[in-house]
Structures are given as C-alpha cells and as structure tokens.
Amino acid sequence: MPPAAAAAERAESVRAAARAWARAGLVDEATAAAVAARYPDDRVRLPRGLRTLAFVLTALAVLAAFAFVLTVGPDGGRWGFVAAAGMFAAVCAAGTEWQRGPARRADAGAEAATALLAAGFAGIALFAALDRPEVTPAMPSRCPRAAASSR
C-alpha cells in the first residue's frame, strides 16, 4: 500500500473512533470535531448511494469489457482464456493501486470493485490454468497411459 494511502487510513480510523466516542457519549460533539480537524481527510470519498452505484457500474463495465474481449478476440482456447483473465486481473490491480494512490480515492466504490475483480480474475485464471482437462477416449494420442487403460 502506498505510504500516503496508509496514512490516510490511519487518519480515517482516528476520525471514525472520534465519531464513535461522540455517539457513545464519551466526548462531546465539539471534541469529536476537534479530533477530526487534527486528522484531516485528503481522500476523495463518495456518499453511500453514489458509492454503491460506482461499485455496480464499474463491476458491470469491467465484466462487459471482459465479455467483449472473449467474444471478439482470437480463439486461443484454454490458454487464451487464462491470458485474458490474467491480463484483466493485472489491469484491475493496477487500476486499484492508481485509484488508491495518485487519484487519492477511498470509500469511492470503484476502487473496491476493481480490487474485488482483480482477485476474482486472478482466481479464475489460476483455476483455468491448473484445471486438468478431462481425459476421454477421444484423445488417446495426448495421454498414452489413459489410452492404454481404456483399451
């Protein structure tokens, strides 16, 4: 995590604690505001409604783009799919880092969507790469032992 993003998260946890202290009546509102003023927020944050929309629309856009690549790209078979999923995982991960770093975004929905999709695409790519195709009698030449046992 970039140092600036880590510092922003630390400041946010102090502000969140101050809000919780005020809700519990341990400090008054003025004190909570003074704590928040000492740990200012330098991130772009969105309210809950827009954050939800940003998450949904970003996820939809990335998944649709993946579907586009699979549909119009050359038919690379299993390894083509692994390459596409791996590429999308890398792009989503880079996008997440950019949003949390230089773009100074936090709690903005889109960075959560790309982070989740990066993990999802990486998992899919790994699963597709490690998944061994089922050996059937139709492909004896690629697996001599299976071909011998099927006879």
Add this chain to the structure above:
Amino acid sequence: MSVSPDVARALPALERDGVLSPAQAGLLGRIARGEHASADLLLHALLYAGVLAVTGGVGLLVKDRIADLGPLAIAVLIGAAAAGCLGWCARVAPPFARGRMVAPGVAFDYLLVLGALLLAADLAWIEWRFTPLGPAWPWHLLVVATIHAALALRFDSRTLFALALASFAAWRGVAVTGLEHTLFGWAGGTLALRLNGLACGVLFIAAGHLMRRRDVKAHFEPVAALLGWVLVLVAVAGGMDGDAPAAWLHRLALLALGAWLGVRHWRTEDFGLFVLGVLAAYVAFLALTLPGIDGGGLAALYVAASAVALLAGLLRARARRRGAAP
C-alpha cells in the same frame, strides 16, 4: 468501538494538545488497547441468534412433536409464548408517541419481533390445521399484516412495519391466483399480479407520505417509500418482455420513472431511492437500446461504455453541484 493501534498511538498527542482531558485519554486509551471491551455488539448478536433459535425451535416442535402434543396443544403453546413476549413488551414499553420512542432495554426490540413472529406462526398453524377461513385462507396474511402494523405503530418498530408491508404485499400476491376474478376478472394472471404489485406500491408510497405529513411515525416513511418503489418498478419492469408495442411502452415507463426517482433524490443522494432510480433507468435504457445492436461483442462493448459514461456523468454532475454550493 474496538481495538485500534492507530487510535492508541494518536491519543497521547491529542492529550498533549489539550483536545482530550487526561481522564478521557486514559479511558479511550484503555478501550483502544482492548483493555475495556463493549459487550453491546455481542449482546445484539446473542439476542439475534436467540430469536432465530426460538423461531427455528418452534418449527421443529411443530414438525416433530405433532403426534405427541396434538395440534391444539401446539397452537396453545405457541400462542402462550407469543403472548408472553408481547405481554412483557406491553408492560415495559413507554406510552404511545407520534415520534420516535426510546426502547426500554436492549432486548426490547428482539422480544417484540419474536412475539410478532410467533403470533404469525401461530395464526398460520391454526389456519393450516383447522382451516377456519377455508378457501379464503390468503386473508390470514392480511390479518397478520394488520396485527404487525398495529404492533409496529404502538411499539415504534420499523422492523415490524417492514414485516407488515411485506405481509400485505404477500397477501395480494398469494390472493391474486385465487381471487383474481373478483378484482381483475378481465386480466390474465401475470397482468393481475403486476397490477396488484403496482397498486400495493402506490399504496405504500402514499401511506408513507401521509405519515410524514401528519407527523405520525414519520421515521417509518423511508421504509414504506423504498418497499413501495421496489414494487412499482418491478411491476413495470415485468412488462418489458417481448417486442410488442406494450413492451416498449413499459421500457419507456421504467426509464421515465427511474430517471424521475433518481433526479428527485439526487440532492439528498439518498441511498435507497437514488440508487434504485438510477439502476432502474439504466436497465430500461439498455432494454430500449440494446435490441438495435447486432452481435454479442458489440453489445458487451456498448454495456461497458454506457456504464462508464453513466458513472462519469454522475461524478461530473456531483462535482459541478459541489462547486456551485455556497
């Protein structure tokens, strides 16, 4: 409030700068280091699990012990448990108030919901075993909805109010297959269901509006509005299938309703209705425009580009509005 090393590290500076008194910093430091823990979350989790366990236990009792106890004994047992919960709530609850009420204890809301659920289960059991309503059995859902609404208003429970509205909508949904010829003799089942959903939605929205205007449990209004709009939009979206002119009209109607809802709640950025409106309008927009695009790849690209354009437009409009704000 939970354990937080970041907060524990920040406290000495806040105390040194005079933002917190030494006593406050000491107490908050013990909380941040985990030496003092709040049992609030644990209590709520235990109560929630308790409600689930009791309602699940009632289901098992009905299933396994019916031969031993007999249907009447089961009805009496569940009724007595419901009466116990609701009786305790009635005894400790403050008098009725038009606005918010302070719950007399952490267990109050859970016992109230448990009592109401047990009462609904008892009524369903009596209806199933003794069939007092006969073929008009869906009306028992209306009885449940009425009781839940009365309890919600008396004891100020938004959870029970949502359950009452859901039971009312369920009554219309279940009744429409048996009673549709009474109310919608001219319509087919699907249309009748959609019309019932639409009517329920409009009724909920109007009820919420009236409650707010008359200042009677005005804080229930968001629950009624959200459930009402979900029913209205789903009812309209249900007619979008196919290529008939009516389907296109439904798409246009959904676009208009969603856009209106999104714009109306744009200023407040209200979580429920704003998100619901924007997503409904977007779905209708896709349903209107996607049929004109040939090829799966192009359609996928179109969905991706339109989602990005919508998000960019929303963020730009928000930035402009914040820039224009005083």
